[in-house]
Amino acid sequence: MVRVKICGITTPSDATFAAECGADAIGLNFYPKSPRFLTPDGAEDIVRALPPFSTLVGLFVGTPDDEVANTVRGFGLRAVQSYPERPPGRSYFPAAHVPAFRVRDAASLELITRYVRAARTAGVAPAAVLVDAHVEGKLGGTGHVAPWDLLAGFDPGVPVVLAGGLTPDNVADAIRAVRPWAVDVASGVESAPGRKDPARVRAFMQAARAA
Template sequence: MAPVRIKICGVTTPADARHAAEAGADALGLNFYPKSPRFLTPTAAAAIVRDLPPFTATVGVFVGTPMRQACAVAFQLGLRAVQSYNDHPPSDDPFPFAHVPAFRVADATQLDAVRRFVVAARAAGRAPSAVLIDSFVAGHMGGTGHVAPWHLLAGFDPGVPVILAGGLTPENVADAVAAVRPWAVDVASGVESSPGVKDPDKVARFVRAVRDCH
């Protein structure tokens, strides 16, 4: 099994971002959804990106934002990828940014929707680089602390890499990796002391727990 990549999502300060990178995170999520407690303006995000060590990828998280607008922000900040919450493949090509559509899943029917999304995007020449699978909580777009349905995701292959999110913590992420075998894991609230404030000890323990899986 290849090493599982780690994304620490919803970082809000340069200090939290730098610590997550130094702890071994592969990627950091910068949240541009105004209703999120982890919301960043492009100016605040720029301060974080400027302070990061080399080789740490940054991912912009957008909800309902047209792809062209999301890519403009990504270009402005030098991000590596764009994560979106949209029901349909983008009408604009996200290249050169990696596109990671996110899906909130409660049952097998929603996994079928993920497969259809990937097929349609590939047919349009815009296959996503990966898909992120999160838990479904009505009225919330991620960061809820609710665990995704691991039993449904075991063996799930939409044709692109799977990033597992939803209720992951330093205590349960090893079990999640064993059950789902994702390409990457994504955590926000599970390594926080309060919404948007990362706990350095939890971040370090989360990274170690994932690395110890190998």
């Protein structure tokens, strides 16, 4: 069964609704330039509201490793998602690391494979990799669809999380085409940036589970 992460959650009510709909993971965005950015107080409100057994993933861009590690401990994050240029200088344990990559061509896939190999050699192998659409100057949440035909059958040696332009209408097709370990959605279930639409969240979960 494919796993589902609802990313860019900004309110306790959106977080609890996603969890109650069966989302496997809730994404908290700690990137200040994102419209889904969370302050520490905002993140704390969400963490306190979530039901038991909810899995939290933190998204970081350009954040020093020690600061990421402190946030992991402070909010009980189960995974760290980042857009790295190189493997981290330290482990984020007990959080898993899920580096994210924007894909536009075969060279992008080779970059991912080389990254996984280098991280494994350095003793900080990722638990999975996230693949997203390449949009110049943007890091995720763009609504643009990743190149499914290119990603079909892609095996970097760790599980693949598919993001990029997923919606309730296309997630089943995406799962059938790419066969990812998990899917990740943000803008595709929103009424506005950072505001989740309950009907779209529910429909997305139902479509992903049915696929």
